[in-house]
Amino acid sequence: MENKSLYDLSDKDVSRLFYDNVGAIVVVDSEIDTYKTIVKRGFFKAFLNDSGSYHDLILDLWFHFNDSNEKVAGDYQIFADNTGVFKNKYSRRLRVALEDENESHLIQLTVYPYEEGKKYIFIMDEFNDNESLQESLTTKKINTIQNSYLFSMYIDLVSDTTSSINVAEISEDVVNYNLKYSEWRMMIVNMFLPEDQEQFLRRTDPEYLKKNFTPGRTSSYDCMMRNLEGKFIWVKLIFSRAQTFSEDDYRFVFLVQDNNESTMEVLSTLQKYEEKAIKDPLTNVYNHGEIEAQFNSALAYCQKSGSPVSLMMIDLDHFKEVNDNYGHSVGDITLKQFAGILREFAAENKIMAGRWGGEEFVVVCRDKNIDEAGRLAEEFRARVDAFEFPTIIHISCSVGVTELKADDDNTKAFNRVDEALYASKQAGRNKVTVK
Numbered sequence: 001m002e003n004k005s006l007y008d009l010s011d012k013d014v015s016r017l018f019y020d021n022v023g024a025i026v027v028v029d030s031e032i033d034t035y036k037t038i039v040k041r042g043f044f045k046a047f048l049n050d051s052g053s054y055h056d057l058i059l060d061l062w063f064h065f066n067d068s069n070e071k072v073a074g075d076y077q078i079f080a081d082n083t084g085v086f087k088n089k090y091s092r093r094l095r096v097a098l099e100d101e102n103e104s105h106l107i108q109l110t111v112y113p114y115e116e117g118k119k120y121i122f123i124m125d126e127f128n129d130n131e132s133l134q135e136s137l138t139t140k141k142i143n144t145i146q147n148s149y150l151f152s153m154y155i156d157l158v159s160d161t162t163s164s165i166n167v168a169e170i171s172e173d174v175v176n177y178n179l180k181y182s183e184w185r186m187m188i189v190n191m192f193l194p195e196d197q198e199q200f201l202r203r204t205d206p207e208y209l210k211k212n213f214t215p216g217r218t219s220s221y222d223c224m225m226r227n228l229e230g231k232f233i234w235v236k237l238i239f240s241r242a243q244t245f246s247e248d249d250y251r252f253v254f255l256v257q258d259n260n261e262s263t264m265e266v267l268s269t270l271q272k273y274e275e276k277a278i279k280d281p282l283t284n285v286y287n288h289g290e291i292e293a294q295f296n297s298a299l300a301y302c303q304k305s306g307s308p309v310s311l312m313m314i315d316l317d318h319f320k321e322v323n324d325n326y327g328h329s330v331g332d333i334t335l336k337q338f339a340g341i342l343r344e345f346a347a348e349n350k351i352m353a354g355r356w357g358g359e360e361f362v363v364v365c366r367d368k369n370i371d372e373a374g375r376l377a378e379e380f381r382a383r384v385d386a387f388e389f390p391t392i393i394h395i396s397c398s399v400g401v402t403e404l405k406a407d408d409d410n411t412k413a414f415n416r417v418d419e420a421l422y423a424s425k426q427a428g429r430n431k432v433t434v435k
Helices: 011-021 043-047 054-061 074-083 129-146 181-191 194-204 206-212 260-278 288-305 319-326 328-349 370-386 410-426
Strands: 024-029 034-040 051-053 090-096 105-114 119-126 149-156 161-167 218-226 232-241 251-258 309-316 352-357 360-366 397-403 432-434
Touching: 024 054, 034 043, 034 054, 043 105, 043 119, 051 054, 054 074, 054 090, 074 181, 161 181, 181 194, 194 206, 194 218, 194 232, 232 260, 260 288, 288 309, 288 352, 288 360, 288 410, 309 328, 309 370, 309 410, 319 328, 328 352, 328 360, 328 370, 360 370, 370 397, 370 432, 397 410, 410 432
Parallel strands: 397 432
Antiparallel strands: 024 034, 024 119, 034 051, 090 105, 105 119, 149 161, 149 251, 218 232, 232 251, 309 360, 309 397, 352 360
């Protein structure tokens, strides 16, 4: 055959040439989820088994991170069976990698369906280094643009279809999925946090989209979604209705944009401002306004549910002497140290503590009756009494405790706990009084 001229080659000769030069030939029976490798050369000797599950072959070809053999999270692998359905001839480039290699391989895949699309022939070839370099350079700009979008697709609500699906972390190319839009919605909903799922289903409902989007209209919202690694991140979901010539066309572009880093920065900033608004700047416990708001909320909770709520008022004993004898800077350090003990104690016992003013602190104890709150107050008093403070070494505290009553209001409750605190002071300080 080597000496035959072009005009002498037969179909058998060409078939032989193709068979001798192609990288891999795989035959697939999708109905029994099986493939068999007919030919494998070079890289494909290590990449392909002699036979195996067609589902697993699709995972190896598509469902891994671009330029890596690391598989995407299992939740996303449910799309594999839809990806492996071919009604017509199909061709695309893929990047795949072996477990023991750092570099990925660029391959060309062509699919030939036969027997009414139930069986396929996969033809695969690897590009050489020069071709791979050219491919990398020509797609670099596209990759830069796409990397901010984790996912994109085109939707036609009238025909209930999806097309032009791209998953940027898997490949820069469009992936072949055989999915109805209605099926996609129900498959993807579990990728969102439970509290975000209702909103996703509502805002992706075909009737909602038809009602709320005029041609050219774009809308977006932020939520948390599981990424391909299986971690929840902040994303922006974007819907844009295409401008078509008919009002009866309902075609949309859908994008998922990764905005986790910027959203986390915003949330961090908001948290800092929130803490400034509700925390006492010196002691870092709740400030007067916030602990009073927490008390009012607890009072309403008590009156509505009948569950017990108790209140503590704490005062540092002889604190004026600390300021007089050691100076206000030592006084501030002592207050910070005391508040640190209180914060830790409150966190351990799921109670809320705040600075009422000066050296006085208030603690709101939800679901704690007066006996339980009294025991907590005594435990806290003893912890402070045993603590060695910087410079001053020792200081004690006095505590008043009361349980809220059904007919209490803010004034009644605070008058009663204030009387209990005064009784502790009158009894010699470093005491707990329950009233």
